[in-house]
Amino acid sequence: MNDNLINIVKEAGKILKTGFYSEKNVTFKSKVDLITEYDLKIELYLKDKLKSLYIDFEIIGEETSNGKTSSARKKIYIDPIDGTTNFVHSLPFVAISIGFWIDGKPVEAIVYNPILEEFFYAKKGEGAFLNGEKISVSNRKELQNSLISTGFPYSKVDKSNDYFWTIRVFEEILPLTRDVRRYGSASLDLCYIAVGRYDGYYELNLKPWDVSAGILIVLEAGGNISNETGEKYLIEKNRIIVASNGYIHQDFINIINKNKLVELQ
Ligand code: IPD
Ligand code: CA
Numbered sequence: 080m081n082d083n084l085i086n087i088v089k090e091a092g093k094i095l096k097t098g099f100y101s102e103k104n105v106t107f108k109s110k111v112d113l114i115t116e117y118d119l120k121i122e123l124y125l126k127d128k129l130k131s132l133y134i135d136f137e138i139i140g141e142e143t144s145n146g147k148t149s150s151a152r153k154k155i156y157i158d159p160i161d162g163t164t165n166f167v168h169s170l171p172f173v174a175i176s177i178g179f180w181i182d183g184k185p186v187e188a189i190v191y192n193p194i195l196e197e198f199f200y201a202k203k204g205e206g207a208f209l210n211g212e213k214i215s216v217s218n219r220k221e222l223q224n225s226l227i228s229t230g231f232p233y234s235k236v237d238k239s240n241d242y243f244w245t246i247r248v249f250e251e252i253l254p255l256t257r258d259v260r261r262y263g264s265a266s267l268d269l270c271y272i273a274v275g276r277y278d279g280y281y282e283l284n285l286k287p288w289d290v291s292a293g294i295l296i297v298l299e300a301g302g303n304i305s306n307e308t309g310e311k312y313l314i315e316k317n318r319i320i321v322a323s324n325g326y327i328h329q330d331f332i333n334i335i336n337k338n339k340l341v342e343l344q
């Protein structure tokens with residue numbers, strides 16, 4: 080692991096931590112999608128530092144790239160605070176997420192929660208780590224004994240097709256599992272699979288910066304990531320992500336695939 084990279088992310092974590100324990104200025108990107116001055120501060124800091132370290136990578140940040148994607152071969156996706164609603168409400172499930180991708184594949188990943196002091200890291204072919212210790216997914220094989228997590232898309236407020244899909248799948252999955260959690264940070268949801276706390280996770284409408292790092296961390300910890308039909312998850316295209324320890328993946332896909340999003344469109 081590159082020491083410069085770690086130092087940069089740790090510094091960014093200090094900004095997050097200061098913000099977490101301070102009064103914040105909250106503004107709205109949409110009715111329920113919040114942003115604070117700290118989201119912007121962290122993203123600008125990371126962009127500034129990473130651009131000189133990774134000159135041949137395009138940097139795409141949630142708050143300053145206007146949702147734009149590009150055809151660049153090498154990309155760094157940044158989510159300065161994944162879990163902004165938690166950040167605003169003083170819940171400790173917040174993280175800085177940074178994913179390095181080359182030719183549509185993840186190569187290096189960091190998810191750092193400076194409040195709980197958990198630093199997740201993965202490098203292609205070298206494994207996944209939490210605070211320097213190697214981690215791996217759980218070995219629970221039954222969906223009924225599994226703890227699942229999910230998230231609700233911001234588009235829920237429109238009571239659109241996304242909302243009805245979310246409710247329908249949730250209704251079906253909930254009784255078939257040990258329980259379902261909704262912690263409010265997609266990058267941490269993925270890391271919690273990698274470290275064996277959760278056994279599975281699914282969500283609709285995530286953006287590349289939400290999952291760019293978590294995907295590699297799950298894969299390097301021995302888990303599985305796909306779209307809703309079990310095929311490869313395309314980070315800039317697919318709308319539904321399914322992640323698991325591998326064992327429960329097919330059961331999970333069967334339920335999600337039965338409730339097709341397209342039927343509602
Ligand atoms: C959000 C979180 C949340 C997920 C949302 C994301 P943000 O990211 O990851 O868990 O359900 O869809 O947008 O807005 O806090 O960076
Ligand atoms: Ca996010």
Ligand code: CA
Pocket residue numbers: 118141158159160161162163
């Ligand atoms: Ca964010």
